[in-house]
Amino acid sequence: MKANLLRALAPLLMLLPCGPAPAQMDGPPRERGGYGRHGPSDPARPNEAAPYLRDLFPSTYKPLPRADTLIVHATILDGAGHRIDDGQILLHDGKVAAIGHELDGKGARQIDAHGRWVTPGIIDVHSHDGTYVVPLTAADANASDVSEMSDPNAAGTWIESAVNPQDPAFAKALASGVTTLQILPGSSPIFGGRSVILHPIPATTMQAMKMPGAPWGMKMACGENPKGTDVEKGRGPTSRQGEIQFIRQAFAKARHYMHEWDEYLTGKEDDDPPTDDPQLDTLAAVLNGDIAVQMHCYRSDEMATMLDLSHAIGFRIAAFHHAVEAYKIAPLLAANQVCAAVWSDWWGFKMEALDAIRENAAFVDAAPGGCAMMHSDSPVLGQRLNVEAGKAAAAGRRAGLSLPPEHVIAWVTANPAKAMGIADRVGSLEPGKDADAVIWSADPFSVYAHADIVFVDGAIAFDRSDPARQPRPDFEIGRAPEPRR
Amino acid sequence: MIRLAAACLFAVLAQAAAAEPLAIVHARAFPIASAPVEDATILIDNGHILSVAAHGAVPGGARVIDAAGRMVTPGLVNPATQLGLAEVAEASDTVDHSVDAGPLGPAFDIAPAINPNSTLIPVARADGLTRAMIYPGAAATAPFSGAGATIRLVPQGDIVERRRAAIFAAVGDAGLAKAGGSRAAQWALLRNALDEARRYAARKTPGPRDQLLNHLDAEALAPVLTGTVPLAIRADRESDIREALRLAADQHIRIVLMSGAEAWRVAAPLAAAHVPVILDAELNLPVTFDAVGARLDNAALLAKAGVTIAFSVSGNGIYLSYDAGLAMRGGAGLAVANGLPYADALKAVTLAPARIWGMAGGLLAPGADADIVIWDGDPLEPSSAPATMLIAGKPVSLATRQSALAARYAPARTNDPMPPAYR
Numbered sequence: 001m002k003a004n005l006l007r008a009l010a011p012l013l014m015l016l017p018c019g020p021a022p023a024q025m026d027g028p029p030r031e032r033g034g035y036g037r038h039g040p041s042d043p044a045r046p047n048e049a050a051p052y053l054r055d056l057f058p059s060t061y062k063p064l065p066r067a068d069t070l071i072v073h074a075t076i077l078d079g080a081g082h083r084i085d086d087g088q089i090l091l092h093d094g095k096v097a098a099i100g101h102e103l104d105g106k107g108a109r110q111i112d113a114h115g116r117w118v119t120p121g122i123i124d125v126h127s128h129d130g131t132y133v134v135p136l137t138a139a140d141a142n143a144s145d146v147s148e149m150s151d152p153n154a155a156g157t158w159i160e161s162a163v164n165p166q167d168p169a170f171a172k173a174l175a176s177g178v179t180t181l182q183i184l185p186g187s188s189p190i191f192g193g194r195s196v197i198l199h200p201i202p203a204t205t206m207q208a209m210k211m212p213g214a215p216w217g218m219k220m221a222c223g224e225n226p227k228g229t230d231v232e233k234g235r236g237p238t239s240r241q242g243e244i245q246f247i248r249q250a251f252a253k254a255r256h257y258m259h260e261w262d263e264y265l266t267g268k269e270d271d272d273p274p275t276d277d278p279q280l281d282t283l284a285a286v287l288n289g290d291i292a293v294q295m296h297c298y299r300s301d302e303m304a305t306m307l308d309l310s311h312a313i314g315f316r317i318a319a320f321h322h323a324v325e326a327y328k329i330a331p332l333l334a335a336n337q338v339c340a341a342v343w344s345d346w347w348g349f350k351m352e353a354l355d356a357i358r359e360n361a362a363f364v365d366a367a368p369g370g371c372a373m374m375h376s377d378s379p380v381l382g383q384r385l386n387v388e389a390g391k392a393a394a395a396g397r398r399a400g401l402s403l404p405p406e407h408v409i410a411w412v413t414a415n416p417a418k419a420m421g422i423a424d425r426v427g428s429l430e431p432g433k434d435a436d437a438v439i440w441s442a443d444p445f446s447v448y449a450h451a452d453i454v455f456v457d458g459a460i461a462f463d464r465s466d467p468a469r470q471p472r473p474d475f476e477i478g479r480a481p482e483p484r485r
Numbered sequence: 486m487i488r489l490a491a492a493c494l495f496a497v498l499a500q501a502a503a504a505e506p507l508a509i510v511h512a513r514a515f516p517i518a519s520a521p522v523e524d525a526t527i528l529i530d531n532g533h534i535l536s537v538a539a540h541g542a543v544p545g546g547a548r549v550i551d552a553a554g555r556m557v558t559p560g561l562v563n564p565a566t567q568l569g570l571a572e573v574a575e576a577s578d579t580v581d582h583s584v585d586a587g588p589l590g591p592a593f594d595i596a597p598a599i600n601p602n603s604t605l606i607p608v609a610r611a612d613g614l615t616r617a618m619i620y621p622g623a624a625a626t627a628p629f630s631g632a633g634a635t636i637r638l639v640p641q642g643d644i645v646e647r648r649r650a651a652i653f654a655a656v657g658d659a660g661l662a663k664a665g666g667s668r669a670a671q672w673a674l675l676r677n678a679l680d681e682a683r684r685y686a687a688r689k690t691p692g693p694r695d696q697l698l699n700h701l702d703a704e705a706l707a708p709v710l711t712g713t714v715p716l717a718i719r720a721d722r723e724s725d726i727r728e729a730l731r732l733a734a735d736q737h738i739r740i741v742l743m744s745g746a747e748a749w750r751v752a753a754p755l756a757a758a759h760v761p762v763i764l765d766a767e768l769n770l771p772v773t774f775d776a777v778g779a780r781l782d783n784a785a786l787l788a789k790a791g792v793t794i795a796f797s798v799s800g801n802g803i804y805l806s807y808d809a810g811l812a813m814r815g816g817a818g819l820a821v822a823n824g825l826p827y828a829d830a831l832k833a834v835t836l837a838p839a840r841i842w843g844m845a846g847g848l849l850a851p852g853a854d855a856d857i858v859i860w861d862g863d864p865l866e867p868s869s870a871p872a873t874m875l876i877a878g879k880p881v882s883l884a885t886r887q888s889a890l891a892a893r894y895a896p897a898r899t900n901d902p903m904p905p906a907y908r
Contacts, residue, residue: 135771168770224575327894328905344867346800347887348605348807349574357891366896378801380767387815387867394868398861399891447818447866479777 044267050258051276052285057160059210061199066459068092070105071439074113079120079413079428083406089118091435094458099429116452117444119409120429121179121436122385125341125416126294126321126375129170129200130163130183134379135475147186148193152226152236153250155218156278157193159185163206168473169379170200170209174462175470176383177444177451179436180211182420184321185219187296188229190236190243191250192219194282195294197420201461202471215421217318218286220247221296222306224352240302244309251313254283292318292421298352300328307336319419321375324356327363330370339371339419340364343381344391361389361411362396362403373415385412390445405445434458506530507878508543509859512552516849517559517836527557529855532877536851550873550880552859558831559849560615560638560856560876561864564763564838565717565743565797566809568609568617569599569636569644574806582806583622583630590626590678591709592701595619596634596648605807607885610638612810613864613871615856616646616839616846620653620717626698627664628654628671629678632705633717635844637856640881650842651741652709655719656729657775672728679736682706715739715841717763721746721775730758741841743797744768746776749783752790761793761841766816767800784833785824794829795838796820815867830865 069091076087078099090097090105098104131145145162148154163183173181178200185192197214198206226243230236237243257280263269285291293310297303297320310317319339320326324347326333326340333340342364347356357363361372374389376382393408410427417427426434435458442449454462463469507529514525514537526541527534543549572579581598599619609617615638621631630653636644656671664670674697681695685703695703708714718729721744730751733740742748745762748755755762764783771777787794796816798804804812817830825833839847845854855878862869874881893908901908 135773135777137774172770327891330896331899345808345811346803348572349803351573351576354573355890357887357894359891363891363894363896367899379770380801383769384767384819390866390868391811391815394870398870399895401896445868447815448822450822475771 045265048265048273050261050265050284052281052288053290054281056158057207057210059212060205060207061203061210061212062208063094063457064201064459064461066094066457068105068108069455069458070103070108070110071113071118071437072110074116074118074439076118076429077406077409077444078430079409080430081406081410083404087118089429089437091437091455091458094435096429096431096433096435096437098431111439111453113439117440117442117449118429119177119438119440119444120413120427121438121454121456122177122412123416123420123427124173124178124181124376124382124385125319125373125419126377127173127181127183127382128186128377129173129181129379129382130165130167130198130206131159131185132169132379133164133167134169144186147188149188149229149233152189152230152246153191153279154185154189154193155191155250155282156280157185158196158216159183159193160196160206160210163196163198163209165203165206165209166473166475167379168475169382170202171471171473172379173200173382174202174454175451175464177386177438177440177454178382179438179454179456179461180417180420180422180426181382182217182294182416184217184294187219187221187225190221190226190246191279191283192221194218194291197422199456199461201456202473211422216282216285216291217294217420218282218291219294219296222302223296223298224350225296244305247309248313251283251287251315254280254287258284258287286315287313289316292316294319294321294419296321298322298324298350300325304329304332307332307338318421319371319373322353322377323364324353324360327357327360328355330364330367333364334367334369334371337369337371339373339415341373341375341416341419342392343377344374344388344395358392358395359399361392362399362401365396365403365407365411366401371415371418372411373419374412375416386440386444386449387447388412390447393445405443408445505878506544506547507550507855507875508547509550509552509557509857510543511554512557512859513554514849515556515558515831517832518848518850524554525557527849527857529857529875529878532855532879534849534851534853534855534857537849550859555872556860556862556864557849558613558858558860558864559835559847559853560858560874561613561810561814561834562836562838562844562847563609563614563617563797563809563813564795564841565620565805566609566617567619567622567806568605568809569601569603569619570595570622571806572600572603572605574802584625585623587625588699588701589631590624590629590698590702591632591652591705592699593621593624593629593631594634594649594705595621595631596645599634599636599645601642601644604886605809606638606644607882608807608887609809610640610874610876610881611871611883611885611888612808613814613858613860613874614638614810615858615874615876616844617809618650618838618842618844620651623655623660625663626702627674628656628660629702630655630719635842637846637876639876646844649705649708649714650844651714651717652706653717653719653743655743656725657720657722658773659719668725672732676732676736678702678706679710679732679738683710686710709738710736712737712739714843715741717741717743719743721773721779723747723750723778725775726751727754730754730760733758733760746783747778748792749780749786750778752787752792755787756791759793761795761837762787763795763797763838763841765799766796766820767798781819781823782825784820784830788825788829793837793841795833795841811867814864818863818865818867821865827865834864
């Protein structure tokens with residue numbers, strides 16, 4: 001029933017497309033190296049580097065005050081495929097110190113999780129929180145921050161520069177066990193721009209939520225959304241084939257830009273450095289392999305086309321998002337080591353979504369090496385990714401697949417961490433990894449489960465029984481007489 | 486009326502001719518209006534339930550279905566969905582739930598547009614849904630949306646049970662522009678419409694003061710004025726909910742509140758006025774300024790105050806048409822997680838919506854329609870699903886287009902020599 005409003009918004013999310021600006025041919029072979037983070041190997045200008053990965057808005061995130069913690073008597077799903085009954089986990093200095101039984105937790109605060117479950121913090125690989133800010137008003141309908149609409153190539157935009165940290169959705173995500181999310185631009189442009197990875201711990205600035213050292217992703221979109229927007233706006237490709245041409249042209253231009261930087265940095269050109277171009281910086285970082293593509297694609301044939309294109313041009317697709325037909329090409333996705341971000345049961349709302357099945361995640365997962373993920377796209381669904389995984393797994397079990405909880409939890413933890421390029425730090429509860437964890441009141445895949453305590457970097461960022469650890473955004477202050485749940 | 490009665494008679498005869506005596510044994514039966522019955526035997530004949538009794542005997546000749554201790558409930562009833570009115574939401578030529586031009590307000594009757602062959606309907610049925618109110622999205626005349634119809638998800642034949650079973654209106658932020666830009670205008674137009682319709686009903690012709698409502702809309706509102714059908718008002722903000730209660734009292738009409746994000750602030754008056762609330766169990770964000778007070782325990786607070794509740798879950802608008810069974814029961818589960826007693830939640834997806842709209846169904850009791858679900862788990866867990874379903878006493882297929890696709894692309898078939906199109 002929020003029908004009218006939320007229906008109006010739907011086009012901003014899964015319905016949105018994207019698009020870029022032209023160049024020439026596909027250019028040099030795909031393994032061509034660039035300077036990336038470290039600059040040229042034999043620099044003639046050792047104090048300079050290509051600007052592709054310059055961080056204009058550095059993280060100022062600091063973990064909340066914390067104490068070493070030993071959780072005992074928990075049913076632990078570690079995100080790495082293991083289940084530990086009556087298990088213990090020790091959080092020390094913001095890291096997972098140990099996991100198992102009979103740990104030495106001397107000096108640590110002890111939490112009895114008898115009857116409760118512990119998992120890694122939930123990771124939402126596809127969120128628009130902070131840019132699709134509630135309450136939505138007529139002003140948002142006129143000009144939303146979800147997508148930059150002036151050009152089908154918005155590769156030069158950084159969604160982090162739009163994130164409003166006061167979006168009430170962040171606190172709700174945190175209270176639902178989410179400890180990390182990737183904010184993606186929308187799918188109206190073909191190249192949507194850079195994503196950003198945040199902790200949903202409400203702060204006064206985006207920088208204070210930004211996960212230190214996390215890589216950017218680049219959003220791309222194929223299919224109905226970009227071409228639909230371009231027709232509407234009277235600019236850019238109006239067909240699927242036009243989108244492909246547009247992508248080739250954009251990357252060819254980026255190759256040329258990289259060549260210019262190459263020449264300049266190696267001293268082959270003594271002129272001034274090339275003019276910094278935000279759009280080409282992002283595309284160059286993609287070609288260099290420093291930024292992976294997060295690709296909005298519904299149909300199996302479009303995903304296959306994009307995979308071929310990525311090989312021809314030399315960029316890496318980390319994941320297909322809204323991959324409604326991923327199940328039709330599960331072995332192909334697995335062979336290419338590309339993850340699929342899917343919903344449990346959203347379907348039918350557009351032609352691309354007609355062939356949705358609830359077994360989608362399970363079938364993707366069933367291919368050897370398959371990588372399935374649940375994603376939200378919505379601040380409502382973003383509070384129930386655990387239940388989404390439960391629903392999707394149940395459909396797989398009814399289809400005869402073996403999907404134990406310790407395996408399925410990866411769909412909302414380890415797999416999104418992998419697709420986002422942060423699996424070395426989060427997504428599983430293994431010694432040395434960030435102490436992002438959730439104590440659930442019950443089986444985390446149950447609709448009845450609550451996130452009782454949510455740890456981020458070892459600190460309690462949310463505690464259902466402690467109002468002092470329940471962040472409230474500024475919007476709510478002085479407005480609702482009772483704390484809302 | 487005569488045509489309606491004839492249609493009902495036909496339906497009864499059709500069921501009687503086709504149904505066979507059935508017994509569901511070893512059921513954990515939830516009759517809804519009374520306490521659960523363990524190890525129940527449910528006897529069914531002629532499309533209706535004969536009895537629900539613990540360890541009841543099975544008469545000779547009855548076909549037996551063993552529920553093996555699983556939960557058995559009446560078929561679910563969705564109180565507000567657009568199932569059958571939209572096939573592909575973004576393809577406007579496949580969508581019939583709304584009009585934004587033309588002369589129709591309450592006279593926008595969506596019943597003729599309901600498509601019984603929609604692929605959405607088997608999906609809803611396979612999630613346990615057996616009845617629903619199909620309601621209009623928007624009409625051209627502010628603040629009305631049109632007239633809804635009730636359906637029964639029978640596998641063949643006419644699914645529409647009752648046309649114009651309620652008139653719908655929406656006040657608040659969503660439709661301000663249509664009323665000129667203010668909710669105050671929405672209320673003025675709504676009150677005037679009822680006044681004009683009342684004068685029209687008395688005179689059968691528009692009078693000199695009746696200039697806004699055309700005769701179609703005036704006639705469509707007549708059953709609301711006589712109390713034959715309720716006026717459903719969608720509103721979220723507390724002030725609008727209080728205004729709706731004032732309107733109902735002034736006009737002596739029955740109303741149903743839809744959405745009601747801030748209904749918990751008006752719980753006692755709603756209970757006192759016997760106004761049911763159909764709410765979105767997932768709503769806990771201030772998605773608009775009308776819903777600043779949204780909270781997940783809205784259902785629990787309303788039920789505690791004695792308000793009849795039911796659930797319609799939007800899911801970004803998707804669930805209004807798609808997944809009309811699953812989204813509703815999952816929403817009820819979420820309400821339980823936030824304080825609603827389980828029995829109230831089960832009632833809110835069965836008997837409560839049936840009663841709100843004057844539908845049959847929603848009961849597992851002698852004399853009730855034998856629309857029955859045997860679940861493979863707890864129906865309020867969205868990971869559960871029906872194992873067996875009966876409608877009008879007959880087992881129905883749980884196959885959907887989705888299940889056909891899943892079978893075609895099952896992982897076990899990956900290495901089939903022939904491509905999927907040949908499977």
